[in-house]
Amino acid sequence: MxxxxxxxxxxxxxxxxxxxxxxxxxxxxxxxxxxxxxxxxxxxxxxxxxxxxxxxxxxxxxxxxxxxxxxxxxxxxxxxxxxxxxxxxxxxxxxxxxxxxxxxxxxxxxxxxxxxxxxxxxLPRGGVGGEPPHDGPAALQTTKTRKAADRAIPAAAKTHNYLNGILARLELRVTGADEALMLDPDGRVAEGATSNLFFADGTALKTPSLDGPILPGVTRATVIDIAESEGIPVEEGTYAPDAVREADEAFLTNSTWEIRPVATVDGIAVDGDGEGVAGPVTTLLSRLFDRRIEEAHYDGERL
Structure with a gap:
């Protein structure tokens, strides 16, 4: 300052x-x-x-x-x-x-x-031995508000018009959830109001495809690159909400949160016990993401 x-x-x-x-x-x-x-x-x-x-x-x-x-x-x-x-x-x-x-x-x-x-x-750097840059594992809530079709409002464009996400976040006042899980016009999983979604089910790390109304997140792309470099299968596709609810683990990404574990989806635990303990894939990718930042911006001094 x-x-x-x-x-x-x-x-x-x-x-x-x-x-x-x-x-x-x-x-x-x-x-x-x-x-x-x-x-x-x-x-x-x-x-x-x-x-x-x-x-x-x-x-x-x-x-x-x-x-x-x-x-x-x-x-x-x-x-x-x-x-x-x-x-x-x-x-x-x-x-x-x-x-x-x-x-x-x-x-x-x-x-x-x-x-x-x-x-x-x-915004203090969390990282190695630090506090996470978010408020802990997130409770996700599927909202009635859906993502606008790309032909109406292109999801890839980051504009000051955030009405779609604001309406979704307003719904969370009822449940107290941390982030909205928004579906596309056809009822398939899209993304959070301000975040991209990943989940794992034992076969691959999965994330909604950019063919849908999805923001091409910079952190999203970084996580995919890290996962592929580690030999973790990555699948970009279309998914029903139950696929996320039944996942072994899930996390959200954006520039502010980096990688934020998901504890529950619609009240259903996706981390085994609902206590917000990050799953093994989330933990590994968080550590590798942190390492990439450390090496790029701090010369690896804190590794």
Whole structure:
């Protein structure tokens, strides 16, 4: 953080105190959710898998027809400056690009003066011997709210319009579950409101295919790469909800949680006793994921 203990956010090229960081009420990101974003983790002062996040951000902007004209190096510089200004080595980072202020009609105009915001907040590295970066093993609850069809809202696009996930999370108020298990329009397992899903049944590590309305998660891709490099069979397919409920173990992935074990699905234990003890595949992949971060960002000093 800055010398006075306040966070500073990066807004359109300027570092400003968090309490003073603003965008116009006419900004299309505020008015319509017309914006692209990425959530990243920083370890040791550098963004984890920056290139993958930058590529996905570019894909989202292409989906939105948002030609913001800012190159990748400039975006990375802003992220680095936000981390440095706050003295953060291990952090949560959110990078957003909106279409900016345009005349008050729904139609997006081709001329864009984008708003670019980088938020960086402390998020201690758990890892070897540390506390996990989540609130413990998750209780999953299948929701009535389903993922929108890709032809309606492309799941691969990370935009500020999060209504689908918000409605799913609202349902959890009744059960107190930690994450929504969302199904696709045909009733097959898709993903969490803010996470990708994996489960194991003794034959393979399974995860819903990107052919469905699934976000191509950066952590998801990393876990698949690690599993395949260890000779763990990985199957990407379509699954009924019962396949997850009957699994030997399951876990969720996203940039903030990394790998989060699942304790129950709809009240059914998937870890044997429902006490949240991670299964052997989850434990192994968590350790290997942690090792990859340590080697990439800390020179393996804590291994």
């Amino acid at each position: 800055s010398d006075d203990g306040t966070l500073r956010y990066h807004v359109d090229g300027d570092l400003v105190p968090a309490a003073e960081a603003t965008v116009s009420v006419e900004d299309r990101g505020f008015a319509y959710g017309d914006a692209a974003f990425e959530t990243l983790r920083a370890y040791g002062g550098d963004a984890f898998r920056w290139e993958a996040h930058a590529d996905r951000l570019a894909d989202t902007c292409e989906t939105l027809g948002l030609d913001h004209g800012i190159d990748e190096a400039d975006l990375k510089r802003r992220v680095d400056e936000a981390l440095a200004a706050n003295g953060l080595a291990d952090a949560y980072v959110k990078l957003s690009i909106t279409r900016g202020v345009q005349p008050g009609t729904l139609d997006p105009k081709p001329e864009v003066d984008p708003t670019v915001v980088v938020i960086a907040k402390p």
